[in-house]
Amino acid sequence: MSETVLQNVYLPKTVILDRVVDEIDEVKTFFWRFEDKQEQEAFRKFMPGQFAQVTIFGAGEFPASLPPSPTESEVFFTIRKVGSVTAAMHALKPGDRFAVRGPYGNGFPMEDFYGQNLIFVAGGIGLIPLRSCIVYALHNRERFQKVQVFYGARTPKDLMYVDLLKEWEKSAGFECHLTVDRKDSTWKGNVGVVGSLFQKSGVELPVENTTVFVCGPPVMFRFVLKDLKSMGFQDRQMVSTLERYMKCGVGKCGHCCIGVAYVCVDGPVFNLEQIKKLGEEI
Ligand SMILES: Cc1cc2nc3c(=O)[nH]c(=O)nc-3n(C[C@H](O)[C@H](O)[C@H](O)COP(=O)(O)OP(=O)(O)OC[C@H]3O[C@@H](n4cnc5c(N)ncnc54)[C@H](O)[C@@H]3O)c2cc1C
Ligand code: FES
Structure with a gap:
């Protein structure tokens, strides 16, 4: 038996x-x-x-x-x-x-992005879910084309993972651009919202063959998407994670549903095309 x-x-x-x-x-x-x-x-x-x-x-x-x-x-x-x-x-x-x-959850399908340019745009604690992909890209550097990180926080004291940021700034073939909304006496870098980094001299964002990862507070998300759209990026090229109240985490309780999607199982990673189809306000 x-x-x-x-x-x-x-x-x-x-x-x-x-x-x-x-x-x-x-x-x-x-x-x-x-x-x-x-x-x-x-x-x-x-x-x-x-x-x-x-x-x-x-x-x-x-x-x-x-x-x-x-x-x-x-x-x-x-x-x-x-x-x-x-x-x-x-x-x-x-x-x-x-x-x-x-x-x-589904996670970012990193293998699908092999051979592409990767652009990471994070605001505040939005760097938490992106940290994993950025380190993955660094550890698999030869599998990707250009890799760029754009990260902003309110003040220099609000920048997360500072040791890692220093490492990223020094890594060959890996661009890391930082900004703060308000500087203090220690800060020598860029001041302004994260999108202002796209206009910095010497910064070029490749639009073709590129996936852009965006995570941050809703207001930053909206402005960054507007900037990226004006540069020619398509909705399916931009990926993010959705946060919903979750209970079971395994597609049983329905707490995390947006329309037909269970964020805990079908997400939390979605591209912008999918997010719009779900009727999510951006
Ligand atoms: C997929 C996913 C990944 C997450 N990853 C992280 C992470 O890596 N680090 C981290 O610090 N937090 C993360 N969060 C948010 C975290 O789950 C909540 O902050 C936590 O549930 C709050 O629990 P609490 O009992 O301390 O606060 P509560 O007393 O439940 O809530 C306190 C405040 O936080 C707000 N809040 C609670 N849960 C959420 C939520 N899910 N989304 C938005 N606002 C919320 C409430 O509205 C309230 O204002 C994630 C959430 C999701 C859905
Ligand atoms: S958290 Fe229960 S269905 Fe997603």
Whole structure:
């Protein structure tokens, strides 16, 4: 007689917090590992742009992007404290346990972009979901043509992943342009919205054979899309991630639905053509 093993998709696996890094005000990066090594290996097959459901015991569960690239050895989340569950996560100390289920969602199909130019445009904590693809592109540099990063934050203190940004600025064949809305005495770079970087002398955005990744607050998103459209980019060339309230993360509860699409399964990555078809306001 065959034995039927029922898998509970809602059951998170316990992980151990290894270390915590302060990024910017109210934002921290949490490096963690599964208690079970096999779970760790299975999980590390995630794709850039996927997310996981994070459980903080006694507080609740929430969705979080996976900012590491699958080409990196460590796994981590970068989390902004906005409410009760993210505050409980911020209170965790190395050695504490929490739980994770996933990876979920479609992710960015990076292999489909081999041979193309990649342009990454991020505002504020919009760099969290794009970090994975950018590091992936850097680790697979020969597979892509031109790679450009345009990143803006409100002030120099709001720029995330600063060590990585310095590395990107120095990497051969990899352009990294930064800007802030308001400078301080330390800032020698560009001042202005992220779209102002497209006009900088020496900056050329290739329109043909290019995919543009855009993530950031809605107002930045709208202005950047307008700039890109005026340069000739088509809707299907521009990809982003949609954020929706999620509960199950696996296409069962319907919390994340936009029209016929389940953002947790069909997304969170969509191109602009798909986003418009869903009737999403941009
Ligand atoms: C696919 C996906 C990936 C995400 N990745 C990250 C990430 O990498 N890092 C990160 O810090 N956050 C991320 N978020 C947002 C994160 O899930 C919410 O901030 C979290 O659920 C808030 O939980 P809370 O209990 O602390 O706050 P709550 O008390 O639930 O909410 C506090 C405030 O945050 C707002 N809020 C809560 N959830 C969302 C949401 N899903 N979208 C927009 N606003 C919300 C509420 O309206 C409220 O104003 C992601 C969300 C999704 C859907
Ligand atoms: S979160 Fe339940 S269906 Fe998407």
